Amino acid sequence: xxxxxxxxxxxxxxxxxxxxxxxxxxxxxxxxxxxxxxxxxxxxxxxxxxxxxxxxxxxxxxxxxxxxxxxxxxxxxxxxxxxxxxxxxxxxxxxxxxxxxxxxxxxxxxxxxxxxxxxxxxxxxxxxxxxxxxxxxxxxxxxxxxxxxxxxxxxxxxxxxxxxxxxxxxxxxxxxxxxxxxxxxxxxxxxxxxxxxxxxxxxxxxxxxxxxxxxxxxxxxxxxxxxxxxxxxxxxxxxxxxxxxxxxxxxxxxxxxxxxxxxxxxxxxxxxxxxxxxxxxxxxxxxxxxxxxxxxxxxxxxxxxxxxxxxxxxxxxxxxxxxxxxxxxxxxxxxxxxxxxxxxxxxx
Amino acid sequence: xxxxxxxxxxxxxxxxxxxxxxxxxxxxxxxxxxxxxxxxxxxxxxxxxxxxxxxxxxxxxxxxxxxxxxxxxxxxxxxxxxxxxxxxxxxxxxxxxxxxxxxxxxxxxxxxxxxxxxxxxxxxxxxxxxxxxxxxxxxxxxxxxxxxxxxxxxxxxxxxxxxxxxxxxxxxxxxxxxxxxxxxxxxxxxxxxxxxxxxxxxxxxxxxxxxxxxxxxxxxxxxxxxxxxxxxxxxxxxxxxxxxxxxxxxxxxxxxxxxxxxxxxxxxxxxxxxxxxxxxxxxxxxxxxxxxxxxxxxxxxxxxxxxxxxxxxxxxxxxxxxxxx
Numbered sequence: 001x002x003x004x005x006x007x008x009x010x011x012x013x014x015x016x017x018x019x020x021x022x023x024x025x026x027x028x029x030x031x032x033x034x035x036x037x038x039x040x041x042x043x044x045x046x047x048x049x050x051x052x053x054x055x056x057x058x059x060x061x062x063x064x065x066x067x068x069x070x071x072x073x074x075x076x077x078x079x080x081x082x083x084x085x086x087x088x089x090x091x092x093x094x095x096x097x098x099x100x101x102x103x104x105x106x107x108x109x110x111x112x113x114x115x116x117x118x119x120x121x122x123x124x125x126x127x128x129x130x131x132x133x134x135x136x137x138x139x140x141x142x143x144x145x146x147x148x149x150x151x152x153x154x155x156x157x158x159x160x161x162x163x164x165x166x167x168x169x170x171x172x173x174x175x176x177x178x179x180x181x182x183x184x185x186x187x188x189x190x191x192x193x194x195x196x197x198x199x200x201x202x203x204x205x206x207x208x209x210x211x212x213x214x215x216x217x218x219x220x221x222x223x224x225x226x227x228x229x230x231x232x233x234x235x236x237x238x239x240x241x242x243x244x245x246x247x248x249x250x251x252x253x254x255x256x257x258x259x260x261x262x263x264x265x266x267x268x269x270x271x272x273x274x275x276x277x278x279x280x281x282x283x284x285x286x287x288x289x290x291x292x293x294x295x296x297x298x299x300x301x302x303x304x305x306x307x308x309x310x311x312x313x314x315x316x317x318x319x320x321x322x323x324x325x326x327x328x329x330x331x332x333x334x335x336x337x338x339x340x341x342x343x344x345x346x347x348x
Numbered sequence: 349x350x351x352x353x354x355x356x357x358x359x360x361x362x363x364x365x366x367x368x369x370x371x372x373x374x375x376x377x378x379x380x381x382x383x384x385x386x387x388x389x390x391x392x393x394x395x396x397x398x399x400x401x402x403x404x405x406x407x408x409x410x411x412x413x414x415x416x417x418x419x420x421x422x423x424x425x426x427x428x429x430x431x432x433x434x435x436x437x438x439x440x441x442x443x444x445x446x447x448x449x450x451x452x453x454x455x456x457x458x459x460x461x462x463x464x465x466x467x468x469x470x471x472x473x474x475x476x477x478x479x480x481x482x483x484x485x486x487x488x489x490x491x492x493x494x495x496x497x498x499x500x501x502x503x504x505x506x507x508x509x510x511x512x513x514x515x516x517x518x519x520x521x522x523x524x525x526x527x528x529x530x531x532x533x534x535x536x537x538x539x540x541x542x543x544x545x546x547x548x549x550x551x552x553x554x555x556x557x558x559x560x561x562x563x564x565x566x567x568x569x570x571x572x573x574x575x576x577x578x579x580x581x582x583x584x585x586x587x588x589x590x591x592x593x594x595x596x597x598x599x600x601x602x603x604x605x606x607x608x609x610x611x612x613x614x615x616x617x618x619x620x621x622x623x624x625x626x627x628x629x630x631x632x633x634x635x636x637x638x639x640x641x642x643x644x645x646x647x648x649x650x651x652x653x654x655x656x657x658x659x660x661x662x663x664x665x666x667x668x669x670x671x672x673x
Binding site for chain 2: 174175179180184186187188191192283290300303306310311314321325328332333
C-alpha cells in the first residue's frame with residue numbers, strides 16, 4: 001500500500017528523537033518547483049492529487065451532502081413542517097383508504113407530502129427518510145470508528161511486538177473471521193439485549209443501538225487488523241524505525257511517531273470501504289426485524305415496510321432505495337479516489 | 349498433502365469447538381434465566397416449567413454444554429425419548445428435532461447457492477475477462493461502471509422491485525417457491541430463477557473486478573510473455589496461461605462466499621420467503637428458539653471453515669508452485 005517513496009517522505013517528516021532535526025526539506029515528490037524546492041507533506045500531496053480527480057470530488061460532495069442531510073434532519077423537518085412520528089394518514093381523513101394505502105396515486109405524493117405517505121401508519125416519508133438516514137449513518141460512523149480503533153490496537157500490537165503476542169492475536173483474528181457474521185449479528189442482538197433487559201420488556205432505543213454497535217464492532221475489525229499487522233511487520237524492519245530504537249525511543253513513541261503516520265493510508269482507505277458496508281449491514285438487520293425498535297425512524301426498516309407493501313405501493317420503496325444506491329455508489333467511488341490520491345501507483 | 353489436510357482439519361475442529369462453546373455460553377450461561385428468554389414475551393408459568401425441565405436448567409452450565417456436545421456425537425436421552433446421534437436438541441417453538449429441521453431446510457439453501465454461484469461466476473468472470481482483454485476500451489469502462497452500480501444495489505431493494513415488475517405487473521414468472529429438484533426439475537428451475545438473478549448482484553461485481561485485475565496482472569507475468577514470444581496465439585496464451593493463473597485469488601474469494609452462502613442467505617431467503625437455513629435462522633431468532641439458533645449457527649460455521657480448508661487445498665492443484673508445508 002504505502003509506496004517506499006511515500007514512506008521515506010513520511011519518515012523524513014517525523015521529528016527525530018534528539019530534536020536537532022535536519023535542515024533540508026523533503027523534496028515533495030514529483031511536484032514541479034518554481035524557484036526553490038517547496039516541502040509538502042504527504043497529506044498536502046494527497047490533497048493536491050485528490051482535487052484533480054473529478055469523480056472523487058463529485059462523490060465526496062454527494063457523500064458530504066448526504067451526511068449533512070442526515071445531520072440536519074431536525075432542521076429539514078422543521079422547515080418542511082412535519083415530523084417522522086405523527087401519523088398524518090390516520091389523523092387526517094382522506095389521505096389513506098380503508099386498506100391503509102394512500103388515496104392519491106404514486107404513494108400519495110403531493111405538494112403537502114413530497115415523498116408520499118407510509119402505508120398503514122400514514123407517517124410522512126420524507127421526514128422518515130432523513131431521520132432514518134440519521135439513525136443509520138450515525139450508527140455506521142460509530143461502528144466504523146470503534147472498529148478502526150480496535151483494529152489499530154490489535155494490528156499494531158501484533159505486528160510490532162511479534163512473537164507470542166502476534167501469534168495469539170493472529171489466532172484470535174482467525175477465530176473471529178470464521179464466525180458466520182451475518183448470522184451472528186441476527187442471533188446475538190436479542191441475546192446481548194436480554195443480558196440487560198428482561199425479555200418481557202421492550203428494549204429502550206439507546207440500548208438497542210448500543211447492542212447493535214457492540215455486536216457489529218466485535219466482528220468488524222478483523223480485515224483492517226490483518227492489513228495493519230502486515231504493514232507494521234515490514235515497517236518494523238525499516239531503517240528509520242531501527243534508528244529510533246537505537247536512539248532509545250520508548251516503544252510507545254515509536255508506534256505513535258514512526259509507525260502510525262505510515263499506516264494512515266490503509267486505515268483511511270479501508271474505512272471508506274467499511275462505512276458503507278456497515279450502513280448496509282445495519283439496514284439488513286433492520287430489514288430482518290432485529291434492528292432498531294419500531295418507534296425510531298430507520299433507513300433499513302423502511303425496506304422492511306416496503307417489502308410488505310410493494311404489490312400495491314411500489315413508490316414507497318423507491319425513496320429509501322434510490323437514496324441508498326446513490327450513497328453507496330458515491331462512497332465506493334470516493335474510496336477509490338482516496339486510494340488513488342494516497343497511492344497513485346496502485347492503479348485501478 | 350495428507351499431513352496438511354490432517355493438520356488443517358484439526359485446526360478447524362478446534363475453531364468449531366471454540367465457536368460452539370462461545371455461542372453456548374452466551375446463550376445459556378449469561379442471561380439470568382435462559383428459560384425466560386426462551387419463553388418469550390407471552391410466557392405462562394406452565395410453559396416456563398416445561399422449558400426449564402427440557403433444558404436441564406438445574407445442572408451447572410458446563411455440564412449442560414458437555415451434554416450438548418456429547419449429544420452431537422453420541423446421541424442423547426431426553427425425558428421425551430431418545431435423540432439419535434447428531435442431536436442438537438429440540439426446538440422450543442414446535443418441539444421438532446433441530447437436526448431434522450436443518451436437514452429439511454438445507455436443500456433449499458444448496459439450490460439457491462449453487463444456482464446463484466453459476467450465475468455470478470459466469471457473468472462475473474466473463475465480464476472481467478472481456479474487460480481485461482479489451483482493456484481501456486469502451487467495453488472495459490462499461491463493465492467497470494456497471495459492476496460498481498450493481499454492487500451498490502441491495503437485495504432487499506432489488507428483490508421486491510423485480511417481484512413487482514416480473515411477477516405482478518408483467519406476469520412473466522410466478523412467485524418464487526422451492527420445489528425439490530427430484531420432484532419437478534422444471535418447477536425447481538422456474539421457482540428459483542428470480543432468487544438466482546437477484547442474489548448474484550452482491551457477488552457478480554466483486555468477481556468482475558477481481559478477475560479483471562487478476563487477468564491484467566497475469567498477462568504481465570514472465571511465463572505469459574515467454575509464451576507470446578514463442579509465437580503462441582494470443583487466444584491460447586490468454587486462456588491457457590493467463591486465465592489459469594488468474595484463478596487463484598478468485599478461488600479464495602469463491603470459497604469464502606460459498607461457505608457463507610451455504611450457511612444460509614438470510615436476506616435473500618427472507619425477501620423471497622424461501623424455506624432455507626437463513627430464513628430458519630431469522631425465524632428462530634424472532635421466536636428466541638435457542639436450540640435451533642445454536643444448531644444453525646454451528647452448521648453454518650462448519651461450512652465456512654470447511655470451505656476454507658478446501659480452498660487452501662485447492663491452491664495446490666491450480667498452482668503447482670504453492671507448496672503445502
